[in-house]
Amino acid sequence: MLDPKYLRNELEVTAERLATRGFILDVDNMTKLEEKRKSLQVETEELQASRNAISKSIGQAKQRGEDIAPIMAKVGDLGAKLDAKKAELAALLTEINSIAMSIPNLPDEAVPTGADENDNVEVRTWGTPKTFDFEVKDHLDVGEGVNGLDFKTAVKITGSRFIVMKGQVARLNRALGQFMLDIHTQEHGYTEAYVPLLVNEDSLLGTGQLPKFGEDLFHTKPATEEAQSLSLIPTAEVPLTNMLRDTIVEEAELPIKMTALTACFRSEAGSYGRDTRGLIRQHQFDKVELVQIVHPEQSMQALEELTGHAEKVLQALALPYRTVVLCTGDMGFGAAKTFDIEVWLPAQNTYREISSCSNMKDFQARRMQARFRNKADNKPALVHTLNGSGLAVGRTLVAVLENYQNADGSITVPPVLRPYMGGLEKIG
RNA sequence: GGAGAGAUGGCAGAGUGGUCGAAUGCACCGGUCUUGAAAACCGGCAGGGGUUUAUAGCCCCUCUAGGGUUCAAAUCCCUAUCUCUCCGCCA
Numbered sequence: 409m410l411d412p413k414y415l416r417n418e419l420e421v422t423a424e425r426l427a428t429r430g431f432i433l434d435v436d437n438m439t440k441l442e443e444k445r446k447s448l449q450v451e452t453e454e455l456q457a458s459r460n461a462i463s464k465s466i467g468q469a470k471q472r473g474e475d476i477a478p479i480m481a482k483v484g485d486l487g488a489k490l491d492a493k494k495a496e497l498a499a500l501l502t503e504i505n506s507i508a509m510s511i512p513n514l515p516d517e518a519v520p521t522g523a524d525e526n527d528n529v530e531v532r533t534w535g536t537p538k539t540f541d542f543e544v545k546d547h548l549d550v551g552e553g554v555n556g557l558d559f560k561t562a563v564k565i566t567g568s569r570f571i572v573m574k575g576q577v578a579r580l581n582r583a584l585g586q587f588m589l590d591i592h593t594q595e596h597g598y599t600e601a602y603v604p605l606l607v608n609e610d611s612l613l614g615t616g617q618l619p620k621f622g623e624d625l626f627h628t629k630p631a632t633e634e635a636q637s638l639s640l641i642p643t644a645e646v647p648l649t650n651m652l653r654d655t656i657v658e659e660a661e662l663p664i665k666m667t668a669l670t671a672c673f674r675s676e677a678g679s680y681g682r683d684t685r686g687l688i689r690q691h692q693f694d695k696v697e698l699v700q701i702v703h704p705e706q707s708m709q710a711l712e713e714l715t716g717h718a719e720k721v722l723q724a725l726a727l728p729y730r731t732v733v734l735c736t737g738d739m740g741f742g743a744a745k746t747f748d749i750e751v752w753l754p755a756q757n758t759y760r761e762i763s764s765c766s767n768m769k770d771f772q773a774r775r776m777q778a779r780f781r782n783k784a785d786n787k788p789a790l791v792h793t794l795n796g797s798g799l800a801v802g803r804t805l806v807a808v809l810e811n812y813q814n815a816d817g818s819i820t821v822p823p824v825l826r827p828y829m830g831g832l833e834k835i836g
Numbered sequence: 837g838g839a840g841a842g843a844u845g846g847c848a849g850a851g852u853g854g855u856c857g858a859a860u861g862c863a864c865c866g867g868u869c870u871u872g873a874a875a876a877c878c879g880g881c882a883g884g885g886g887u888u889u890a891u892a893g894c895c896c897c898u899c900u901a902g903g904g905u906u907c908a909a910a911u912c913c914c915u916a917u918c919u920c921u922c923c924g925c926c927a
């Protein structure tokens with residue numbers, strides 16, 4: 409969430425900046441609520457203060473052995489009045505908080521203004537799309553051709569948008585994940601983490617999936633009414649970032665760099681009919697996530713680095729890609745700045761998103777109260793959080809199947825993956 | 837699943853109805869000493885919020901969370917969550 413003080417004092421500026429990402433802030437309503445809050449809070453605290461004073465004097469009188477009755481009489485209906493004000497204030501604060509939790513992050517000044525993905529700006533490309541002297545097949549035909557992808561069986565077991573992988577394709581998927589983890593832990597300084605795939609509501613509020621995007625998630629149905637519902641993670645960003653929730657770390661511990669290979673689960677509500685063919689948009693897929701917890705002054709530099717770490721994977725796999733900076737209108741809820749990395753898919757003759765790397769600045773940190781002890785004044789201050797895919801394994805598999813296909817229907821195993829495949833050079 | 841114990845500041849750990857937001861130790865910050873460091877000594881040090889030009893003062897809230905009793909709750913009662921110990925079960 410945004411800094412409440414900033415929101416209050418710079419309401420007009422905030423509204424303007426939010427408008428660039430298509431979010432309309434109801435300035436009049438905010439002003440009205442804020443005025444109400446101010447007077448109500450002052451009144452409540454004054455009542456509270458007078459009750460505290462009286463209670464204290466009762467205690468002191470009692471200790472001196474004096475008669476309390478006259479003081480007790482002064483209490484009167486103070487308690488009832490206070491309770492009423494408290495309830496009124498609590499309701500108002502709840503309303504204000506729910507609005508605050510639904511306001512997206514402010515775009516960084518450096519982010520290009522735009523309405524949608526068409527206004528994103530390419531910042532670099534790497535590699536040259538390979539030309540094929542035969543008609544290229546899409547990854548689905550390639551995968552099914554070597555008996556490695558089985559959509560029909562997945563539908564039987566579960567439903568659409570799930571996949572069964574078999575044989576060397578399943579192994580290739582596993583190899584990709586292991587390879588990525590190894591790069592990030594051995595060459596980029598990330599600590600590997602094994603994390604829960606089910607998380608509680610506080611975690612989802614912390615990273616910003618809730619309260620607004622609950623329908624994008626899968627939720628468990630508790631066995632009993634009282635039991636808490638847990639949700640399947642849409643990305644390892646949720647458990648990794650929430651590791652820092654409600655903690656204060658020493659400044660010297662920053663930056664904290666963590667990575668995890670996990671399955672990710674997305675309900676893909678509202679995306680019916682899009683990318684229905686193949687592995688591009690599944691309800692379940694593997695992803696290697698990169699998370700950095702950094703000093704506020706370092707976060708923009710960290711975003712460049714983190715994006716570079718993700719790009720390294722594609723370079724190692726010799727997969728052509730381009731990197732774009734998302735415009736204000738295309739960024740996710742909590743992001744201040746985002747780079748998307750798009751890999752070349754020959755069958756679609758276009759680049760498709762394979763990684764999204766974002767600097768959330770203090771947006772998540774404020775929600776989670778993730779802080780560090782600032783050397784300058786020895787006080788706690790909010791950290792900045794970043795995350796990025798390094799990479800989405802399922803989509804990387806798509807890219808490998810398409811870019812490494814041969815005329816005879818076989819797939820060449822990218823050289824860097826061969827150690828993970830028992831030396832295998834070709835599938836099919 | 838059964839029985840019991842517990843949850844307090846960055847950490848450890850006192851505190852069982854009334855100047856307790858809370859002893860003490862560690863960590864941390866500042867200083868003295870030292871060529872420098874360590875040790876020793878002195879001082880400071882919970883977090884959030886309101887008001888305010890103010891990181892000055894003043895005020896409010898917070899001892900896992902949510903309810904309750906009371907003029908007054910870290911302290912008493914209820915519920916939830918989590919942790920630990922013992923027994924049972926189990927990959």
